[in-house]
Amino acid sequence: xxPAALLLLLCTFWSxxxxxxxxxxxxxxxxxxxxxxxxxxxxxxxxxxLTERLGYAPPQPRYEIWVGRVNGEPVAYAILDEQxxxxxxxxxxxxxxxxxxxxxxxxxxxxxxxxxxxxxxxxRRQFVGKNADSSLKLGRDIQFVSGAxxxxxxxxxxxxRDSLLMQHYLGLP
Numbered sequence: 001x002x003p004a005a006l007l008l009l010l011c012t013f014w015s016x017x018x019x020x021x022x023x024x025x026x027x028x029x030x031x032x033x034x035x036x037x038x039x040x041x042x043x044x045x046x047x048x049x050l051t052e053r054l055g056y057a058p059p060q061p062r063y064e065i066w067v068g069r070v071n072g073e074p075v076a077y078a079i080l081d082e083q084x085x086x087x088x089x090x091x092x093x094x095x096x097x098x099x100x101x102x103x104x105x106x107x108x109x110x111x112x113x114x115x116x117x118x119x120x121x122x123x124r125r126q127f128v129g130k131n132a133d134s135s136l137k138l139g140r141d142i143q144f145v146s147g148a149x150x151x152x153x154x155x156x157x158x159x160x161r162d163s164l165l166m167q168h169y170l171g172l173p
Contacts, residue, residue: 034068
């Protein structure tokens with residue numbers, strides 16, 4: 001095999017983690033989060049004051065906020081997001097109630113070679129009831145998963161960011 005072809009083959013293999021897997025497709029997640037089927041997707045630009053509150057600029061200039069409705073009334077909101085794990089982004093979604101409290105966290109795609117314990121219900125359930133005013137300190141408020149410390153931190157950082165985004169979107173103090 002020629003060196004250039006070998007390099008291309010290695011780069012292709014190296015860039016796609018063998019352990020990457022999708023847990024939820026976008027369609028399955030929408031159906032799971034919003035069984036009524038009434039969903040509106042809104043493009044939202046985070047306000048500048050969010051950067052100050054987070055301590056860093058949100059990684060995306062715009063976020064999609066999903067609004068689930070029943071008979072036209074909003075009953076839940078969701079944000080799909082990504083947060084860098086050790087080497088690869090971890091895709092996840094957070095479902096919120098109309099007061100901005102977390103109802104559910106789901107890992108939608110995990111790409112790291114290890115540390116996928118964050119997809120377990122025990123870890124994800126720790127976020128239920130939390131909101132933008134919750135401290136969400138890893139090791140104190142949220143217990144990390146042994147062998148998945150970096151992934152635990154990544155999801156905790158992401159859920160905190162999304163809780164603040166939701167607070168601003170809903171116009172909550």
